[in-house]
Amino acid sequence: MSATHQGSPVARLEQKTVVDLIGKGKRVDDRGPLDYRPTTIMLGVVEKANGSAQVYLGKTKVLAGVKIQPGTPFADTPDEGILTVNAEFVPLASPTFEAGPPDENSIELARVVDRGIRESKAIDLKKLCIEPGKKVFMVFVDVYILDHDGNLIDAAAMAALGALVNAKMHAFRVENGEPVYLKEMIPVPMQNYPVSITTAKVDSVTVLDPCLEEEQVMSCRLTVTTGKDDNICAMQKGGGLGFLSPDEIKQIVSTSISKAKDLRAKILSNVK
Amino acid sequence: MDNNKPVRLLDDNGLRVDGRRFDELRPLKIEVGTLDKADGSAYVEHGRNKILAGVYGPREAHPKHIALADRAVIRCRYHMAPFSTDERKSPAPSRRELELSKVIREALEPAIMSEYFPRSTIDIFIEVLQADAGTRCAGITAAALALADAGIPMRELVAGCAAGKIDGKVVLDLSDVEDKQGEADLPVALMPKSNVVTLLQMDGSLTEDEFKQALDMSTDACRKIYEMQREALRQKYHVIKDEADKEEEVTA
Numbered sequence: 180m181s182a183t184h185q186g187s188p189v190a191r192l193e194q195k196t197v198v199d200l201i202g203k204g205k206r207v208d209d210r211g212p213l214d215y216r217p218t219t220i221m222l223g224v225v226e227k228a229n230g231s232a233q234v235y236l237g238k239t240k241v242l243a244g245v246k247i248q249p250g251t252p253f254a255d256t257p258d259e260g261i262l263t264v265n266a267e268f269v270p271l272a273s274p275t276f277e278a279g280p281p282d283e284n285s286i287e288l289a290r291v292v293d294r295g296i297r298e299s300k301a302i303d304l305k306k307l308c309i310e311p312g313k314k315v316f317m318v319f320v321d322v323y324i325l326d327h328d329g330n331l332i333d334a335a336a337m338a339a340l341g342a343l344v345n346a347k348m349h350a351f352r353v354e355n356g357e358p359v360y361l362k363e364m365i366p367v368p369m370q371n372y373p374v375s376i377t378t379a380k381v382d383s384v385t386v387l388d389p390c391l392e393e394e395q396v397m398s399c400r401l402t403v404t405t406g407k408d409d410n411i412c413a414m415q416k417g418g419g420l421g422f423l424s425p426d427e428i429k430q431i432v433s434t435s436i437s438k439a440k441d442l443r444a445k446i447l448s449n450v451k
Numbered sequence: 452m453d454n455n456k457p458v459r460l461l462d463d464n465g466l467r468v469d470g471r472r473f474d475e476l477r478p479l480k481i482e483v484g485t486l487d488k489a490d491g492s493a494y495v496e497h498g499r500n501k502i503l504a505g506v507y508g509p510r511e512a513h514p515k516h517i518a519l520a521d522r523a524v525i526r527c528r529y530h531m532a533p534f535s536t537d538e539r540k541s542p543a544p545s546r547r548e549l550e551l552s553k554v555i556r557e558a559l560e561p562a563i564m565s566e567y568f569p570r571s572t573i574d575i576f577i578e579v580l581q582a583d584a585g586t587r588c589a590g591i592t593a594a595a596l597a598l599a600d601a602g603i604p605m606r607e608l609v610a611g612c613a614a615g616k617i618d619g620k621v622v623l624d625l626s627d628v629e630d631k632q633g634e635a636d637l638p639v640a641l642m643p644k645s646n647v648v649t650l651l652q653m654d655g656s657l658t659e660d661e662f663k664q665a666l667d668m669s670t671d672a673c674r675k676i677y678e679m680q681r682e683a684l685r686q687k688y689h690v691i692k693d694e695a696d697k698e699e700e701v702t703a
Contacts, residue, residue: 180574181552182517182526183560283553286546298654398556401651411662414637414653417553420560422647425670429663436659 181283183420194396201381207393208237212386213434215442220337220449222345230346230367236334236348239389240272240326242349243338245346247367249309249358250317260307261317264293266324273327285324287417292322292336294413295373295404302343303368310356316348318367329391332402332415336375337446343367344447373412374443375404376435380421385431387438399423403435407443411436460617460629465628473622476612476672481592483600489576491601493683495593498626499583501535504593506601508573519535523568527556529590531579551587558591558611558640558650564604573603584630585613591640592651596680600687608680609649611640612672614665616657621664623672637665641673 192194197207216237217312225231228244250261266289268276275337281289301389320342322335346367349360379389379397389397398421404413416423423431460468471477477498486492489505496502512518529551533542544552559575575598577590588611595609615625616635632638635655641648648670657665685692 180526181529181549181556182572183519183522183556183565185519220482283549286549287553288453290546290550294654298656406656409657410658411653414651414654415554416648416651417557422561422642422645422649423651424647425666428648428651428666432659432662 189392189395191227193392197392197396198382201384201386201393203438207388208390212384213438215388215438216390218337218442218445220341220446222341222449224400228342229348230344232338232341233347234334234338236330236337238326238328239330239334241331241334241338242323242325243342244321244323245337245342245367246319246321247316247346248319249314252308252312252315256304257312258308258315259304260302260315262293262297262302262304262320263317264289264296264320264322264339266292266322267360268324268327272324273426276324276327281347285301287415288332288431289322289336291375291402291404291413291415292320292339295336295341295375296320299371299373299404299412301340301369301371301373301406301408303370309351309353309358313356314358318343328393329394330377330388333375333377333388337371337442338406340372340374340446344369344372361365370408372443372447373404373406374439374446375402375413376438376442377402378431378435379418380423380427385427387434394418397421401431403432405436405439407442409436460632460695461620465643466628467617467622469626473620474668476624476675477626479676479679481596481679483596483683483687491597491599493596493600493605495589495596497585497589497592498624499581500579500586500589501581502586502589502593503578503580504590505576506573506594506597506603508601509568509571509603510574512570512572512674516588517572518570521566521569523563523565524572525556525560525563525565525574525575526572527552527559527577527594529555529577529579529584529587531586535579535582554650554652555587555591555594559594559598559609561647561649562595562605562642563598564606567604568699573598583628584625584627585638587650588612588638588640591608592676592680594625599684607642607644608677609640609642610676610680611638611650611675612669612676613638614672616655616661616665616667621661621668623668635661635665637662637669639666639673641670641677643674643677646670670697
C-alpha cells in the first residue's frame, strides 16, 4: 500500500532558508531558477555490459547498464524485441535508502524512464526479432542510483539513454529459428533520443532540476520527456502533496521542451 | 486477437468506435455509500469501467511507527480484480498497480485535511472490478466520494478524466480499444473549484499544442464529472439535508 512519506529529516530552519532563497529567485547552489546543474556523461564504464553510462548531474551519480539476451516475445507483440527497465536505489547512495525489494519510488522511477524510451520508440524493437512468436532479443536496462542529490529521474533517463546509445550487440543471422552470432558488433537500433526534464514547485515558484535540499521542500514535481521531434512522449507528476494549475503546467511543458533540446544536443555530442 | 481490430478509430463523420463525438464523455453512473462496513464508499461506472472504492478511517495507525505527529498518514491501494481484464490478471500487485497506488494517493492527498487527525491513518482501497481504460481516473472519482462519504474533512472533491489522441486527433476519455491503438493517453485529476491539477501523467506522442488542447479538454471534463459527483452525494444525503433545512426553518 502506498503511504504518506515520513517528513524529511531536514531542520525547519534549513528548509526555510531553501524556500526563502527560491522565493527571491535564487537557489542554495547559486543557480538561477531555470539553470540545469553541470552534467557529465561517461560511456562504456562497465566492459561486461553490452552498454553502460555513468551520469553526474551535479552531485547526483547514476550508472546504467544494458544487457541483451534472447528470450520469448510477448503474445501481443510477437515480432518485437522486449524492453525492460529496472531501477535499484542502492543503499550506499543515501541514508534514506534501504536494501530490499524495490519500493514505490524506485518502481515509479523505472516506469517513468521506461515510458520515455518506449513511447518515443527510441529502440526499433522490430529489428530485435529473431523468429516471430518464438524468439526475440530482450534489452534489459538496469539503472543504479549511486549517489542521491536530487532529480534522480532525469539522471536515470540520461544514463539509460547513454547506455543504450553505447550498447553493442553481436550481428546475427537466423538459422532454424536460432540466432547465429557473427564476429561483427552492431549498435542497438536507435531511432529516437528521449530526454527528461524535471521541474519542482517550491511554494509558488518553479525551479528546474531540483537538488536534494530542494526536493525536500518541494510541494510536487513534474517530469516532461520529449523526443528529438520535440514531441512530448511521457509525463509524470509526483514527489509530494502539491498541485499545479493548468497554466503552470503549460509553462513547465514549454520550458521543458526547449531545455530538453539543449540537453539532448549535449548528450549526443558527448556520445559521438 | 489482432485480426479483428478496426483499422480506423474515427469514421468519416468524426465519430468514434462507440459512436461518441471527440469531446464526449462515456456515460457515468455514480453511487455513494454502497458498502456497509466501510466508513465511506462509492461505486463508479465510467463507460464499461466498474470501480468500487472504500475508505476506513481516520483510525489508529497500525503499525504504530508509521504514524506522523502532525497529520494523518494516507494509505492507498489500487488493485485490479483478476477477472477485470481480457486476460486473467494475477491478483498479486503488479508494478503498474504499485505506481498507480502512489500517484492516486498523491492526487487525493492535497484535498484531504489530514492535519486534523495526527497519529492516525486514513486508508483508501480502490478495487477495479472491470477495466476498460481510464481506471485510475475513475478510481480517483470514486475514492474522493468515498472519502467525503466517510465524513473526512476535505478542501474539495477530486475528479479524474483522461484525454488522448486517436487517428491524429485529440479526443476525450479514451475507451479500451482507443487506449490500446491510440497515439497518446493523458490521465488528469482536478480539484475543480481551485482549478488545480493533482494527477498528471502522459504516454504516447503529443506536440505542445496537442498537449494543451488535451489538458483543457480533460480539465473541462473533470468539472462535468465534479457536478455528477456532487449530485451523487446529494442523492445519498438529501434526506439528511431536507431534515436540516426544516430545522433551519424552525429556528429561523
